[in-house]
Amino acid sequence: MQPFMRACISYVANGLVGSFKSFVVSVAKSYLVALPLSSKGALTVYFDPQPKTKREDLFDREAELRQFSGALSYASLIVVTGLRRSGKTSFMNVALAESRHPYINLDLRGLPYNPSHMDIVRRLEAAFNRVDRKWFTSICDVLKHVKGVSIVGNALSLDWSRTGVDLAGVFDKINDWASKQKERFLVGFDEIQLIRGDKGIPRLFAHIADTDQNVILVITGSEVGLLFDFLGFEDTESPLYGRHYTEINMQNFDSVNSETFLRKGFQQIGLKIDAGVLDYALQKLDGVVGWLTLFGARCRDRNKCTQDMVDEVMVEGGKLARAEALKLVRRSKRYGVVLNFLAKVGTANWTQIKATLEAKENRLLPSPTVAGTLNTLIKTSLLSKTDRQYSIIDPLLASGVQRDPLPE
Ligand SMILES: Nc1ncnc2c1ncn2[C@@H]1O[C@H](COP(=O)(O)OP(=O)(O)O)[C@@H](O)[C@H]1O
Numbered sequence: 001m002q003p004f005m006r007a008c009i010s011y012v013a014n015g016l017v018g019s020f021k022s023f024v025v026s027v028a029k030s031y032l033v034a035l036p037l038s039s040k041g042a043l044t045v046y047f048d049p050q051p052k053t054k055r056e057d058l059f060d061r062e063a064e065l066r067q068f069s070g071a072l073s074y075a076s077l078i079v080v081t082g083l084r085r086s087g088k089t090s091f092m093n094v095a096l097a098e099s100r101h102p103y104i105n106l107d108l109r110g111l112p113y114n115p116s117h118m119d120i121v122r123r124l125e126a127a128f129n130r131v132d133r134k135w136f137t138s139i140c141d142v143l144k145h146v147k148g149v150s151i152v153g154n155a156l157s158l159d160w161s162r163t164g165v166d167l168a169g170v171f172d173k174i175n176d177w178a179s180k181q182k183e184r185f186l187v188g189f190d191e192i193q194l195i196r197g198d199k200g201i202p203r204l205f206a207h208i209a210d211t212d213q214n215v216i217l218v219i220t221g222s223e224v225g226l227l228f229d230f231l232g233f234e235d236t237e238s239p240l241y242g243r244h245y246t247e248i249n250m251q252n253f254d255s256v257n258s259e260t261f262l263r264k265g266f267q268q269i270g271l272k273i274d275a276g277v278l279d280y281a282l283q284k285l286d287g288v289v290g291w292l293t294l295f296g297a298r299c300r301d302r303n304k305c306t307q308d309m310v311d312e313v314m315v316e317g318g319k320l321a322r323a324e325a326l327k328l329v330r331r332s333k334r335y336g337v338v339l340n341f342l343a344k345v346g347t348a349n350w351t352q353i354k355a356t357l358e359a360k361e362n363r364l365l366p367s368p369t370v371a372g373t374l375n376t377l378i379k380t381s382l383l384s385k386t387d388r389q390y391s392i393i394d395p396l397l398a399s400g401v402q403r404d405p406l407p408e
């Protein structure tokens, strides 16, 4: 029952005695029961669709947070992997904030395909300008001596040109600063594969890992294969070849966690969920926390929660996931052919996929061409391969593509 209704009923049940003031207090109390307050007094809401920034809004991830804080004492490179919408950004936001160390957090989403050096430096500048005020002034003081850094009023400004700011110099100074403060400075790059065109970045990371002991890089990526190709830990040509890194993987929620997440989330917003609808949602949304959150958010918006709404979220999520896959299909229609085929049949082996591509193109295709197509789909975490069978990982992408096939 809605808190407001509960308060009204108790008001009426009390024989309309009590003042209007007591009625208002009772409404407020009902809401307080329905919406638990976090330790800091703000409302705790799992179903807020924005990436989380506060520990109390982040469901679980206890073990991963422990792994993160443990790694801070020895690692210079932490890589947070996970599928799209598995909660990497939320986790990184919270892990950085909870670490109590000074940090910057670069959000690389929304950059153009193959962003320029200028785009990246601008994001870095924005991140430095968001540093906790507790540290900001003393950081500006040490950075102002680095080539290409200037302090304008109350803001730090970086020279965007290629010959402008000396990024290695910036992190060397940050390292000296951190060591004087007896601190470690954390640098987060969210969705690093989006800047994979900039070959200077792995060089910069290798320099930081070698020289700047008090700087820790924290990197996330959804397109896990591309992420590791870019970093090149196993590539003898890469500046990061053979480096040690700590990987923290954001698994999708298992069925128990998915159910607890939904139950607690609905409790927070004071909405009842029918057992049948809950089961249906759990079965369809597959433990992807982003989809579970989207479902909860829709229920909150409409103040109800039905099986149809699970279907609606599947359609909405399917469109979103399809739009992301479309970016890859624009580079080659072959990706569209494979995804459309797998969306229809569920799983298929190499021979079946090759035959489908060949039928589409009316010619035989060399095996490396087919392998290249499938590898990219795996490296971008759209497909998985188990026991020689390929399938689309995200069931919402599969149903989105089934409903509205990709161009081929
Ligand atoms: N542990 C969590 N608890 C509560 N909500 C979460 C959690 N992890 C992710 N979310 C929610 O799921 C959605 C996707 O999370 P996000 O951090 O953006 O994932 P990713 O960066 O992996 O794509 C967002 O709406 C976010 O608020």
Ligand SMILES: [Mg+2]
Residues within 6 Å of the ligand: 088, 089, 090, 190, 191
């Ligand atoms: Mg993210």
